[in-house]
Amino acid sequence: MTEQTPVLRLEGIVKTFPGVRALDGVSLTLLPGEVHALMGENGAGKSTLMKVLGGIYQPDEGQIIVDEQPVVMSGPLEAKAKGIVFIHQELSLATELSVAENIYLGELPRKRFGLVDWAQLEANTNKILKKLNVGFNAKTRVGSLSIANQQMVEIARALTVDAKAVIFDEPTASLTDAEKVVLFEVIADLQSQGVGIAYISHRMEEIFKITDRISVLRDGQYQGTVNAAETDEEGVTQMMIGRKLDLSRNESHHELGEVAIEVRGLSCGNLYHDVSFEVRRGEVVGFYGLVGAGRTEIAETLFGLRNPSAGTILMNGEEVTIQSPADAIARGISLVPEDRKGQGLVLGMNCRDNMTLPQVGDLTAGPFVSDGAEVAIFDQYRDKLDIRTPGWRQTVGNLSGGNQQKIVIGKWLSMHPNVLIVDEPTRGIDVGSKSEIHNLIRELAAQGYAVIVVSSEMPEVLHVSDRIVAMYMGRIIRTFTSEEVTEDNLIQAISGIEGGKVA
Ligand SMILES: Nc1ncnc2c1ncn2[C@@H]1O[C@H](COP(=O)(O)OP(=O)(O)OP(=O)(O)O)[C@@H](O)[C@H]1O
Numbered sequence: 319m320t321e322q323t324p325v326l327r328l329e330g331i332v333k334t335f336p337g338v339r340a341l342d343g344v345s346l347t348l349l350p351g352e353v354h355a356l357m358g359e360n361g362a363g364k365s366t367l368m369k370v371l372g373g374i375y376q377p378d379e380g381q382i383i384v385d386e387q388p389v390v391m392s393g394p395l396e397a398k399a400k401g402i403v404f405i406h407q408e409l410s411l412a413t414e415l416s417v418a419e420n421i422y423l424g425e426l427p428r429k430r431f432g433l434v435d436w437a438q439l440e441a442n443t444n445k446i447l448k449k450l451n452v453g454f455n456a457k458t459r460v461g462s463l464s465i466a467n468q469q470m471v472e473i474a475r476a477l478t479v480d481a482k483a484v485i486f487d488e489p490t491a492s493l494t495d496a497e498k499v500v501l502f503e504v505i506a507d508l509q510s511q512g513v514g515i516a517y518i519s520h521r522m523e524e525i526f527k528i529t530d531r532i533s534v535l536r537d538g539q540y541q542g543t544v545n546a547a548e549t550d551e552e553g554v555t556q557m558m559i560g561r562k563l564d565l566s567r568n569e570s571h572h573e574l575g576e577v578a579i580e581v582r583g584l585s586c587g588n589l590y591h592d593v594s595f596e597v598r599r600g601e602v603v604g605f606y607g608l609v610g611a612g613r614t615e616i617a618e619t620l621f622g623l624r625n626p627s628a629g630t631i632l633m634n635g636e637e638v639t640i641q642s643p644a645d646a647i648a649r650g651i652s653l654v655p656e657d658r659k660g661q662g663l664v665l666g667m668n669c670r671d672n673m674t675l676p677q678v679g680d681l682t683a684g685p686f687v688s689d690g691a692e693v694a695i696f697d698q699y700r701d702k703l704d705i706r707t708p709g710w711r712q713t714v715g716n717l718s719g720g721n722q723q724k725i726v727i728g729k730w731l732s733m734h735p736n737v738l739i740v741d742e743p744t745r746g747i748d749v750g751s752k753s754e755i756h757n758l759i760r761e762l763a764a765q766g767y768a769v770i771v772v773s774s775e776m777p778e779v780l781h782v783s784d785r786i787v788a789m790y791m792g793r794i795i796r797t798f799t800s801e802e803v804t805e806d807n808l809i810q811a812i813s814g815i816e817g818g819k820v821a
């Protein structure tokens with residue numbers, strides 16, 4: 319094989335923030351037509367490196383070389399002009415504007431006298447949307463779209479440019495399986511046109527499916543680049559965290575206590591129907607199913623975000639009404655939501671205040687919030703969850719994506735709930751922290767918490783659950799004990815193949 323001329327090179331990139339050396343002399347080469355994975359723990363520097371490349375941050379040291387020429391990326395528009403397109407981890411869309419306006423923001427097609435050519439705009443947009451096979455159109459307001467569809471708008475925006483390189487920063491974190499298939503087709507298409515693709519994800523199966531080479535960062539330092547075909551999950555994990563992980567199935571057992579929460583014949587419009595289950599103290603019950611099976615909606619009902627249309631909820635044997643999150647919190651129910659950006663964090667606030675937000679009332683000493691108590695809570699969960707931040711004063715918006723998620727998890731754990739519901743607990747979390755969070759969930763159960771885990775990752779539900787509730791189209795198909803469950807019977811249940819006995 320002849321040496322290919324790289325699309326771009328990064329050389330010796332250094333980037334520091336107050337208290338953090340985010341990148342410590344990182345070099346990387348992107349070849350035309352390759353999918354190049356960038357991996358590393360939460361806070362390793364992946365997004366920062368890509369933001370340097372995309373002109374969002376200026377490096378303190380080092381060079382970016384495009385077409386063998388050193389360049390300065392003065393800003394995102396300049397990067398785009400040089401053919402470098404960035405699809406962000408944090409969605410950066412204007413929610414009040416239409417899909418078309420978002421896609422062509424700053425570059426709207428104009429008629430004479432500078433008037434926007436709406437017909438042209440709509441036609442251009444719909445052409446791209448057709449390629450992506452999405453269920454919305456140019457005129458749809460972005461704010462009305464699901465997170466997954468907003469992600470598709472970001473992707474559509476990338477396709478308007480004659481790109482040399484496209485950077486995807488955790489694009490699949492909130493996509494359904496069907497949407498992922500479309501995304502991978504888009505990537506293959508770009509690849510065949512010789513576009514170099516940088517791809518960040520914590521999902522190993524995806525990495526090995528679509529990427530050609532894998533580069534690893536650890537604490538801002540470059541660890542090396544390997545061919546995907548010549549390594550495996552264990553090899554990459556070792557490079558990322560410098561040790562091996564124990565990924566064996568949960569075998570720990572402890573005594574279960576009384577029923578903490580029970581649901582009888584619960585329904586909610588056409589979202590789910592006639593759902594009944596119970597969770598005991600000390601028990602972890604996993605809810606598994608495809609997107610749209612109704613799992614998140616059940617979680618939201620228990621937390622008072624939705625009102626059921628029929629059925630009852632009982633706690634400690636008594637019927638309860640939960641009409642708002644405040645009701646739920648008062649009864650000791652906590653929810654770590656799926657969409658942490660929208661429902662979990664105040665990005666402009668510091669780490670400590672975000673974590674202790676729901677319990678400020680309890681920590682108040684006279685008219686003042688007791689600072690020491692709050693810091694102590696923060697410190698405890700920072701250590702437990704291995705949250706990487708220079709200190710509690712750091713603004714949450716400045717933390718890496720995965721570390722932001724850990725703050726939300728810490729926030730709800732620190733309330734010592736009776737019933738803890740976690741929806742997609744490890745989305746966007748690196749492999750090392752993932753197993754820490756799994757251990758923590760088991761530990762909480764051992765301490766007597768009743769835990770509900772909603773997850774679309776099969777290894778995760780298998781790993782943490784004592785029982786698994788399999789859902790299909792708003793109904794519980796079957797409840798498995800950890801002894802009964804296998805990957806096969808679980809897949810059958812959630813695909814509606816197995817009628818099974820209704821739990
Ligand atoms: N604007 C900023 N201000 C201060 N610190 C920052 C800023 N952006 C990033 N950092 C810090 O730089 C480090 C690297 O963050 P980065 O977002 O690049 O991590 P990452 O590898 O993308 O992690 P994740 O997998 O969680 O997304 C982290 O310690 C983060 O807190």
Ligand SMILES: [Mg+2]
Nearest residue numbers: 365407718719
């Ligand atoms: Mg990141």
